[in-house]
Amino acid sequence: MKHVYQEGKDFAKAHILPYTDRTDKESRFPEESFEKLAEQGFLKLLIPEEYGGYGKGLEEHAEACLAFAEICSTTALCYMMHNVAVMCLVTHGSDELKRRIFADIIENRTFMALAYSEFGTGTHFYITEMTAEVNGDNTTFNGRKSMVTSASYASYYLVLAPSVEEGKINNWVFPLDSEGLSFELTEWNGLGMRGNSSCPMHVNDVTLDSSCRIGAEGSGQEQVFNVVAPFFITGLGAVYSGTAMHMFEVASSHAVDRKYPDGSSLSAIETVQVHIGNIYKNASAARAITLEAARAGANGEADALARILSARIFASEAAIECGRLAMRVGGGKAYNKALPLERLVRDAYAGQIMAPSADVLSVWLGKALTGQMIP
């Protein structure tokens, strides 16, 4: 896979677009698109070559998420979570765990998800109230996760739980078929991202041996901040930049196509031109800052963290602003859902609250820029 953005965009037009409307209207997980994502190799984008994948990194992750989000924000979000979980395994998993899970992803078309957030600690997802009782090589877990994207569709879930080392956490891989693992499969009733099948996960006496722990005892926090956070935050930047670009495409083509009785287009009106210009300006700035942050992150540049945080904050706010303007350009046709803009606005609103939220990240950004510890 050489030109990930372009190949991703072509893929999305062929295999995501046909289901996008139904995904939203029926609140249905995009299963067909995931089948094709597996078939065409996107699920192994970040899996190292020695394990049968393409061995790509942060830049290609951002490009794929961006390309998919320009067609369907929900599908891009679910895909993004899979990549983040894969990368955590790539960097910290044991060879045995990698072999087992990567072979399953490649041969059996399975995928991964993140079960981090809890009802109590909310947006501060790295603080877990789960319990983990160690008995020899086995650990028994109890607790509840609040919102798990791709719930019951993904075959492996990254779960944070306390370590035996005081104040530390571990990152575990919970297989879907673990005894005691269940989902509250009520239909996801979120404002947007309607196809992501998010729901609570119940962990009742789930017992796993230490082969399912990622990395050394107590190393979960390091994984969260060094790998999960950069890939997740950059991925969210890409998802919301793509959502904003999608808004531009819909609003600008509507402005050109919508004709008044005298034959003139909506786009001939100067105020509309200004709105279209502002939508494009915000969307393309979000895309540029996100791709640049991914590049800085991939190259380990000194200010990469600040760039990544800025990109995610900017992109989620830009998507909401683009949506506000696009709804104005779309007029009644946008409001009555003849155009997909109201769906995109609903999707965009997830951006500012997904953990770590835009507000929390703004604090982190200030800390990063003044040399303080995060969080």
Ligand SMILES: Cc1cc2nc3c(=O)[nH]c(=O)nc-3n(C[C@H](O)[C@H](O)[C@H](O)COP(=O)(O)OP(=O)(O)OC[C@H]3O[C@@H](n4cnc5c(N)ncnc54)[C@H](O)[C@@H]3O)c2cc1C
């Ligand atoms: C579409 C969608 C998909 C999701 N998928 C997943 C998933 O796959 N896995 C997963 O683990 N989680 C997932 N989540 C959960 C998400 O990441 C958050 O954990 C969750 O939204 C937190 O909700 P809360 O009401 O508990 O937030 P709260 O913690 O109650 O926060 C409420 C508000 O207060 C603000 N706030 C809180 N603390 C601070 C602070 N210190 N400084 C500034 N502002 C603060 C927050 O920004 C937020 O806007 C998903 C959420 C959404 C919307």
